[in-house]
Amino acid sequence: MIQDDVFLHLGGAAQNIDLYLKMEGLNPAGSIKLKTALSMVEDAERRGVVGPGCRIVESSSGSLGIALAMVAAAKGYRFLCVTDPNTPALSVDVIRAMGSEVVQVDRPDASGGYLGSRIAFIHRLLADDAGLVWLNQYANPANWAVHDRCTAAAITAEFPDVDVLFVGTGTSGTLMGCINHFRRHSPATRIIAVDAVGSVTFGAAPEPRYIPGIGTSRRPEIFRPELVDDVVLVAEADTVRTCRWLARRYGLFAGGSTGSVVHAVLSRAPELPSGSRVVAIAPDLGERYVRTIYNDDWVADKFGPGCLKEPAEHLSELTTVRN
Known part of the structure; x- marks a missing residue:
């Protein structure tokens, strides 16, 4: 029932790193x-x-x-x-x-x-x-435990030498599960959390948010911020630009959480050592966002018409799918 072994190689996403997306949107329910x-x-x-x-x-x-x-x-x-x-x-x-x-x-x-x-x-x-x-996903250990034994384990089975892992943070179940697994099996891997501007998860001030998936207005009980190596806060306008750019330029129909994670990787890539093996978890695809992120009127209303322009940064090459 679970699809856990598809990785999309974004070979030219940033010239100095080797980037793979773990494509969770291919699960039967359409997301991680x-x-x-x-x-x-x-x-x-x-x-x-x-x-x-x-x-x-x-x-x-x-x-x-x-x-x-x-x-x-x-x-x-x-x-x-x-x-x-x-x-x-x-x-x-x-x-x-x-x-x-x-x-x-x-x-x-x-x-x-x-x-x-x-x-x-x-x-x-x-x-x-x-x-x-x-079920209380915000305090339920079964939330993060499945990502320890499944999501993270699938990554280390495919790539035993991950230098950096990017993980979007909503309830923090995926993040906490990955941290638990990688600390045991690949302790040298640097884990970077991706959160939304306006989310309170990492202690930032609350701001209005319109895109579901990443970010919270209340810190989940299972979340332990001291275990995270670093965090990138992504503005929702950048999420929108990245999603729309990926879809129109490369046919990668990304969901909002995936767009946020990809933007975080691209923003941090110049700081990473040359040749770094990077894996980013792509939680969703774009079908559920056709009336929002991919709708010009909605985007202009929420973020202004300038958000309809393509971002300056871009992926230069989309290559292989590993399954």
């Missing part, structure tokens, strides 16, 4: 979140928390909601996804198409985002329904 969803549900099953006829609830900005809707449908569970106005309409449609419910929370939290509000809403639901099970 399928591993998270399956891991948390199966962990809950083993612990006896989830069973026949169970109703699951989770907060999601889109990708995990789709993954959980897929898992719930396959296992016969009912699923309620709590979303917010930044959740792509297409993601909501997909969740509902698989038989799950969607509720949208539209009141911002104290940081100006919606994560705190989504979680507060879930707590109210739990108080009224003792049979409802919250």
Whole structure:
């Protein structure tokens, strides 16, 4: 069910490094979140928390909601996804198409985002329904553990000599799992987290954000910032420019999280030693962003018409796919 061994070689992304993208968008649920969803549900099953006829609830900005809707449908569970106005309409449609419910929370939290509000809403639901099970991706060790044994393990199996790993940071499950694995199996690998400008995860001031996936308005409980070697904060306008440029120039239809990660790599590449082997985790593809990142009117409204121009930096060569 899990596709974990496709790496796209971006040979000329930056002249001084050898860059590979781990293409998580090829998973059946369309993103890296399928591993998270399956891991948390199966962990809950083993612990006896989830069973026949169970109703699951989770907060999601889109990708995990789709993954959980897929898992719930396959296992016969009912699923309620709590979303917010930044959740792509297409993601909501997909969740509902698989038989799950969607509720949208539209009141911002104290940081100006919606994560705190989504979680507060879930707590109210739990108080009224003792049979409802919250998987809680923000505090659930099963979130990061699957990326230790699967995502990161697939990277070290393919590339035992990774110099630098770039990982996008939302709930931080992928990041924490990769750190745990690499510290055991490749301790010399430098791990750089990618976050959004306006996210509070690394202690920056909150700002409005419109693209789901990377960034939070509330620090997840599983996150341990002291384990990260470095962090790159990416402005959402740069995410948009990078996604659109990759699609139009090279046919790489990247999702928002992938665009952020690629931009982070390109911005840091000049500082890396020549010949560095770099792997970046590309969490998603672009289908769910056709009405936002790839829509001229939406981009101009949110970031101004200047954001429609191609970025100055660019990939000079797109080469092989390793599978």
